[in-house]
Amino acid sequence: MSVLVVVECDKGEVKKSSLEVATYGAQLAAQLGTSATAIAVGEATDASLAKLGEQGITKVLYDKEPRLKDFVNNAYTKLIATAAQQEDAKVIVLANSNIGAAVGSRLSIRLQAALATNVVELPKTDGGQFTVKRGAFSGKAFSDVVLNGDRKIIAVKKNSIEAQHEAGKTAEVVAFSAQLGDADFADAPKQVVMQDQAGGILLPEAERVVSGGRGMKGPENWGLIEDLAKALGAATACSKPVSDVDWRPHHEHVGQTGITVSPNLYIACGISGAIQHLAGVNSSKVIVVINKDPEAPFFKAADYGIVGDVFDVLPKLTAAVKELD
Amino acid sequence: MKFLVCISNVPDTTTKITFTPDNKEFNKAGVQFVINPWDEYALTRAIELKEANPGSTVTVLNVGEADTEPNIRKALAIGADDAIRVNAAPKDAFFVAEQIAAIAKEGGYDVILMGKESIDYNGFQVHGMVGELLGIPTVAPAMKLDMSGTTATLEREIEGGKEIVQVNAPFVASCQQPMCEPRIPNMRGIMTARTKPLKVVAATGDAARTQVTEYALPPKKQGVKLIPAESAGDLIKLLRNEAKVI
Numbered sequence A: 001m002s003v004l005v006v007v008e009c010d011k012g013e014v015k016k017s018s019l020e021v022a023t024y025g026a027q028l029a030a031q032l033g034t035s036a037t038a039i040a041v042g043e044a045t046d047a048s049l050a051k052l053g054e055q056g057i058t059k060v061l062y063d064k065e066p067r068l069k070d071f072v073n074n075a076y077t078k079l080i081a082t083a084a085q086q087e088d089a090k091v092i093v094l095a096n097s098n099i100g101a102a103v104g105s106r107l108s109i110r111l112q113a114a115l116a117t118n119v120v121e122l123p124k125t126d127g128g129q130f131t132v133k134r135g136a137f138s139g140k141a142f143s144d145v146v147l148n149g150d151r152k153i154i155a156v157k158k159n160s161i162e163a164q165h166e167a168g169k170t171a172e173v174v175a176f177s178a179q180l181g182d183a184d185f186a187d188a189p190k191q192v193v194m195q196d197q198a199g200g201i202l203l204p205e206a207e208r209v210v211s212g213g214r215g216m217k218g219p220e221n222w223g224l225i226e227d228l229a230k231a232l233g234a235a236t237a238c239s240k241p242v243s244d245v246d247w248r249p250h251h252e253h254v255g256q257t258g259i260t261v262s263p264n265l266y267i268a269c270g271i272s273g274a275i276q277h278l279a280g281v282n283s284s285k286v287i288v289v290i291n292k293d294p295e296a297p298f299f300k301a302a303d304y305g306i307v308g309d310v311f312d313v314l315p316k317l318t319a320a321v322k323e324l325d
Numbered sequence B: 001m002k003f004l005v006c007i008s009n010v011p012d013t014t015t016k017i018t019f020t021p022d023n024k025e026f027n028k029a030g031v032q033f034v035i036n037p038w039d040e041y042a043l044t045r046a047i048e049l050k051e052a053n054p055g056s057t058v059t060v061l062n063v064g065e066a067d068t069e070p071n072i073r074k075a076l077a078i079g080a081d082d083a084i085r086v087n088a089a090p091k092d093a094f095f096v097a098e099q100i101a102a103i104a105k106e107g108g109y110d111v112i113l114m115g116k117e118s119i120d121y122n123g124f125q126v127h128g129m130v131g132e133l134l135g136i137p138t139v140a141p142a143m144k145l146d147m148s149g150t151t152a153t154l155e156r157e158i159e160g161g162k163e164i165v166q167v168n169a170p171f172v173a174s175c176q177q178p179m180c181e182p183r184i185p186n187m188r189g190i191m192t193a194r195t196k197p198l199k200v201v202a203a204t205g206d207a208a209r210t211q212v213t214e215y216a217l218p219p220k221k222q223g224v225k226l227i228p229a230e231s232a233g234d235l236i237k238l239l240r241n242e243a244k245v246i
C-alpha cells in the first residue's frame, strides 16, 4: 500500500503546482503510515526529480519514452495506471490542472476509484472514513465529501498547500516503463503552441497577479498593469468584458466562466467586483482593489484598497516596488 | 453525424450561495436555474456543425429530476432536435457519467459534447469518465472544434498554451470559450420547442462513489483597509511588512 503522486514537469523542471502535490502526497502518506512514490510526466531531468526528496518523496518513477514529453491523454492514463498497480497505490494525488483532470477522471474509471477534484486540505481519515474538503460553487463555497471504496484519487487545487522544502533530502529516481506502443499515442497532439507569457509567469501557477478591468479604458494602457506585474514578479489577468472585446487574450480572463486563481496577492485595477468575477478570485490570500468609485462592490471583498484613479495610482505603486530592496 | 450534448442545470451565476440550516444541502429557495454556461458552448457548436452537415441531429441530455425541464426546453428552443432526461437526482459525477455513457452507447452517438465543468459542483471530470466508460478519446477542455467527415480537429487548452489534436468519431469533447458565440432562443425556436420530443428514461444502476456530507461558506473578510491615493506607495510597505506577500 502506498500513495502515488503524479508530478508534472516542463522544460526539465517540476511545476510549482506539482511541488505542492508532492508535499500533499508525502504528508498524506505520513498520516496513513506509508510512503509516497512519484510518477513523473513531461520533460524532466534526473536532478530535478531527485530534488523531490525535499518535499518528502522517497522514490520517483520516470519513463523516458520521448513521446511522453507532450500531454497524451491515453498514454498518460496507462502510464499512471501501470505505476499505480506496481506500487499497489491506494491513493493517487495529482494537480487540479487540465492534465490532472483529464487523466484523473479516466483513471477513476480504469482503477474503480472514487475521485475528488479541487481539494484544498489533507483528508480526515479517522473512524475508517476518508473525507476531503473541496471548493464548490465556483469559489463561493466548500464541501466535505466522503470517498468510498478502497482506492481514491485526489486532485489538489493550486496554491492551497504550501510546498515544503527540506534541503538536502533526495529521492531515488528509478527508470520505469509502461511498455507503451503506437496505439497509446493515437490521440497525441499534432502540434503544441505555447503563448508568450508576460515575464514568463503562468497565470494558473502565479503567486501574485495584477488584473485589469474596463476601468483601464483600452488595451493601449496595459503597459501600466504590465509594469507593476513585472516589478512584483506577477502574472497579468483581466475581467471578462476585457477579453470579450479582445483587449487581452481569453486565457487571462478570470472568474466564474474563466479561470479560477488563488494567488497570495491579487491586485484588481479598475474592476467593479461583479459576483462572477469575485467567484474566480476570492480564494486569493490578500486582495487589493484600486477603483475610483468608493462604492465599487469589490471593496467589500478586499483586504486593502485605494480609492483613486488607476492612471495616477499604478505608476506610484510600481515606483514604490522598485524602491524596495 | 449524431451529436449528443450533455447539459447540467445550475444556479444562475449571480446567485448568492446559501445552505439549509444543517449545512447539508444547497438552499434552492428563490434560486433561478440556468443551463450551465459552459454547456451553452457545446450546444451552440453542435447546432452550427449540424447546420454545416445536413442530415445531422442534435440531442440534448440531462440527468435530473422534472424541475430541469424548463432548461431542457430552452436547449430545444436554441436549436436541438430532441431531448432525453434521465429521471434521477444526480448523485455524483460517476453516477452522471454512467447515465451519459449508457445513453450514448444505446443511441450510437458520434460526437458527445459537454461543458468544461459545472459551475455548481466544479467536478471537471464527467468528460473523462464518459470517454473511459465508452473506450473513446476525450479532448478536454476544447477551445475550438472543427469537423471534416468523421475527423475532428480540436484545440485543447493546456496550462500556458494549446495543443492541436485530431480524433476520429466517436469521441467526447468538453467545451469552453472562445469556441463559438452561444446562441439565445428566438421566438420561433421557443414555439417549435414545445412540440419537440423530450423522452424521459429511468436511470441505470445507482452507483455513487462519493457523498457530500457538509457545505461551508468561505470565511468572511475582516474589512478593507483604505490607503489614501496620495500616499499610494504606503500600500507596498503594508504588503511587505504587514501582509508579508511581497
Ligand SMILES: Cc1cc2nc3c(=O)[nH]c(=O)nc-3n(C[C@H](O)[C@H](O)[C@H](O)COP(=O)(O)OP(=O)(O)OC[C@H]3O[C@@H](n4cnc5c(N)ncnc54)[C@H](O)[C@@H]3O)c2cc1C
Binding pocket: A212, A213, A214, A215, A216, A238, A239, A240, A241, A242, A253, A254, A255, A256, A257, A258, A269, A270, A271, A272, A273, A274, A275, A276, A277, A280, A290, A291, A292, A293, A296, A308, A309, A310, A311, B013, B037
Ligand atoms: C453568465 C455570466 C458569466 C460571467 N462571468 C464572468 C467572469 O468569469 N469574469 C468576469 O470578470 N466577469 C464575468 N461576468 C461579467 C460580470 O458580470 C461583469 O460584467 C464584469 O466582471 C465587469 O467587468 P469590469 O469590472 O472590468 O467592468 P465594469 O463593471 O464596467 O467596472 C469598471 C470599474 O472600473 C472603475 N473605473 C473606471 N475608471 C477608472 C479609473 N480611471 N480608475 C479607477 N477605477 C476606474 C469603475 O468605477 C468600475 O467599478 C459574467 C457575467 C455573466 C452574465
Ligand SMILES: Cc1cc2nc3c(=O)[nH]c(=O)nc-3n(C[C@H](O)[C@H](O)[C@H](O)COP(=O)(O)OP(=O)(O)OC[C@H]3O[C@@H](n4cnc5c(N)ncnc54)[C@H](O)[C@@H]3O)c2cc1C
Binding pocket: A145, B006, B007, B008, B009, B036, B038, B039, B061, B062, B063, B064, B089, B090, B091, B092, B093, B094, B096, B113, B114, B115, B116, B117, B118, B119, B120, B121, B122, B123, B124, B125, B126, B127, B210, B211, B212, B213
Ligand atoms: C440535489 C443534488 C445533490 C447532489 N449531491 C451530491 C453528492 O452527494 N456528491 C457529489 O459528488 N455530487 C453531488 N451532486 C452533484 C451532481 O451529482 C453533479 O451533477 C455531478 O457531480 C456532475 O457535476 P460535476 O460538477 O461533477 O461535473 P463536471 O465534470 O464539472 O461537468 C462537466 C459537464 O458534464 C455535464 N454534466 C454534468 N452534470 C450533468 C447532468 N446532471 N446531466 C447532464 N450532463 C451533466 C455538463 O455538460 C457539464 O458541463 C448533487 C447534485 C444535486 C442536484
